Amino acid sequence: MNERAASYPRPDPVAADDARFWEFVATGELCIQRCAECHTPRHPPRPVCAACGATTVEWEPSSGRGEVWAKTVIHPPTLAAFASRTPYGAVVVRLEEGVFMVGNVIDVEPDELAVGMPVEVTIVEVEEGLHLPLFRARW
Amino acid sequence: MTQAAVAGTGQTTYAKDMGRTELDLACEAIRAACGDAGLPVSTVDGFVSYHLEQVAEVDLVTALGIPDLRLMARTPSGGGGAASILGLAALAVEHGTAECVVAFRARNRSKTASYGADPNQGGRPWAKAGDRLRDFRQWQHPFGVAAPAHEFALIASRHMHVYGTRAEHFGMQAVAQRFHASRNPDAIMRDPVTLDDWRAARPIADPIRLFDCSLENDGAAAVLVTSLERARDLRQPAVPVLAQAQYGAPIHTQLADFFAATAAFGERDGGAVTARERLFARAAVTPADVDVAMIVEPFSVAVPLALEQYGFCGRGEGGPFIESGATRWPDGDLPVNTHGGSNGEAFIHGVNHLPEAVRQLRGTARSQVAGAEVAFVCGAISDPSGAVLLGADR
Numbered sequence: 001m002n003e004r005a006a007s008y009p010r011p012d013p014v015a016a017d018d019a020r021f022w023e024f025v026a027t028g029e030l031c032i033q034r035c036a037e038c039h040t041p042r043h044p045p046r047p048v049c050a051a052c053g054a055t056t057v058e059w060e061p062s063s064g065r066g067e068v069w070a071k072t073v074i075h076p077p078t079l080a081a082f083a084s085r086t087p088y089g090a091v092v093v094r095l096e097e098g099v100f101m102v103g104n105v106i107d108v109e110p111d112e113l114a115v116g117m118p119v120e121v122t123i124v125e126v127e128e129g130l131h132l133p134l135f136r137a138r139w
Numbered sequence: 140m141t142q143a144a145v146a147g148t149g150q151t152t153y154a155k156d157m158g159r160t161e162l163d164l165a166c167e168a169i170r171a172a173c174g175d176a177g178l179p180v181s182t183v184d185g186f187v188s189y190h191l192e193q194v195a196e197v198d199l200v201t202a203l204g205i206p207d208l209r210l211m212a213r214t215p216s217g218g219g220g221a222a223s224i225l226g227l228a229a230l231a232v233e234h235g236t237a238e239c240v241v242a243f244r245a246r247n248r249s250k251t252a253s254y255g256a257d258p259n260q261g262g263r264p265w266a267k268a269g270d271r272l273r274d275f276r277q278w279q280h281p282f283g284v285a286a287p288a289h290e291f292a293l294i295a296s297r298h299m300h301v302y303g304t305r306a307e308h309f310g311m312q313a314v315a316q317r318f319h320a321s322r323n324p325d326a327i328m329r330d331p332v333t334l335d336d337w338r339a340a341r342p343i344a345d346p347i348r349l350f351d352c353s354l355e356n357d358g359a360a361a362v363l364v365t366s367l368e369r370a371r372d373l374r375q376p377a378v379p380v381l382a383q384a385q386y387g388a389p390i391h392t393q394l395a396d397f398f399a400a401t402a403a404f405g406e407r408d409g410g411a412v413t414a415r416e417r418l419f420a421r422a423a424v425t426p427a428d429v430d431v432a433m434i435v436e437p438f439s440v441a442v443p444l445a446l447e448q449y450g451f452c453g454r455g456e457g458g459p460f461i462e463s464g465a466t467r468w469p470d471g472d473l474p475v476n477t478h479g480g481s482n483g484e485a486f487i488h489g490v491n492h493l494p495e496a497v498r499q500l501r502g503t504a505r506s507q508v509a510g511a512e513v514a515f516v517c518g519a520i521s522d523p524s525g526a527v528l529l530g531a532d533r
Contacts (some may be wrong), residue, residue, distance in 0.1 A: 024317070031468075070300075078283075078285040079285050099395065
């Protein structure tokens with residue numbers, strides 16, 4: 001019998017702004033929340049602008065470009081969904097907009113990940129109905 | 140204003156799978172702290188704990204027979220609050236809100252001891268998050284980043300990139316603490332390890348290896364805070380609380396915010412920098428006056444970060460500071476975690492570091508820093524956190 005990989009844990013947010021982020025991702029777009037008043041970007045989504053206090057927001061497509069800000073290679077898995085792929089790489093990316101995201105770089109071997117590596121987002125349907133913003137190296 | 144002092148400390152045996160409830164463990168540690176001070180438990184009129192503490196004040200009142208509880212206070216989060224619970228107890232005493240306040244932590248967190256369904260009860264909270272991510276975990280779990288080891292590994296990698304810190308620097312601290320633990324009969328890990336042992340141990344999340352990690356065990360620890368004047372009449376030498384300071388920086392479980400606000404290293408200060416000046420100014424001492432430090436470290440990487448952010452060495456110099464032997468008893472200038480810390484003595488979310496700071500100032504530590512007069516304790520550097528300075532009453 002084939003072992004079937006465990007399912008990914010799925011975002012199922014309470015906050016409407018969080019849900020909006022994932023709705024954009026599901027359509028293939030990485031969009032970042034911006035303050036409608038002072039245009040400061042923020043991620044993860046929040047109800048208030050920390051810079052000016054405004055509560056109105058707009059969503060803008062991100063350039064999707066950024067750099068690896070921090071990286072690790074994870075050995076024993078914590079989550080069942082990742083048990084079959086250890087060791088795997090994980091990164092924090094700083095997008096050009098200045099916000100940070102946790103992610104994975106899909107076309108780089110874990111040991112070849114490097115802080116400072118330029119990357120760009122790619123949205124992947126990792127299993128049926130679950131799209132995630134992942135990254136590829138920009139060589 | 141009244142000055143506060145630690146008058147008693149208490150701790151249970153630290154061990155894996157003790158099979159006792161957290162209430163049971165808390166009661167033992169609290170009673171031991173009272174007994175150490177020579178005060179009846181009925182004099183306790185305040186409790187301070189972590190916001191995720193599962194032992195409720197109301198249960199302690201009933202179980203211990205506390206007739207007149209006047210203060211109940213909690214602070215974020217886990218290890219971040221280890222010094223802050225003592226700091227808050229001191230504040231309450233200084234302002235007369237309460238006169239005899241216990242700060243404590245009790246844990247039954249064995250892997251198999253699933254104590255209840257609440258995310259903070261038993262087992263690992265991140266392993267109990269489930270496959271529907273309602274909260275902040277949605278930004279990390281889908282990418283396989285779920286455990287504190289993963290988060291600290293990412294933080295460490297940035298520090299290594301900016302400053303040239305090496306994984307071995309974290310290993311050297313882990314080895315120093317295991318040496319300290321080997322001298323401590325209360326420690327769970329009594330066998331010392333070498334740096335080669337550290338290299339040979341399995342990797343958890345690069346650069347973190349097994350011996351860099353805190354232990355997974357049960358137990359409880361408590362400290363009793365009262366006025367310095369009263370403490371001087373009690374059984375043990377009084378240990379004055381010289382100063383406390385907190386800071387509200389983001390937490391490692393929310394890395395996007397953490398990196399944006401505090402952990403860019405080189406580009407931006409760490410969170411503790413904001414508390415450092417307040418802390419040392421209140422005590423009218425400098426980092427150079429500190430004789431011994433207890434630095435709460437879910438992973439050994441937290442030690443160099445705390446040493447830098449609190450000003451014991453320059454930015455980026457935490458690794459070389461450890462490599463110089465400065466944090467190792469007996470010859471180091473600033474022995475750190477002389478009881479063996481979270482990877483050697485026990486993991487009580489850092490609260491076992493408080494009794495050791497007190498022992499150092501009473502002159503009763505197993506790895507005693509000769510003539511120690513000022514001790515520093517800080518909570519985990521990666522959380523909303525804080526620090527206290529304690530003194531010898533000479």
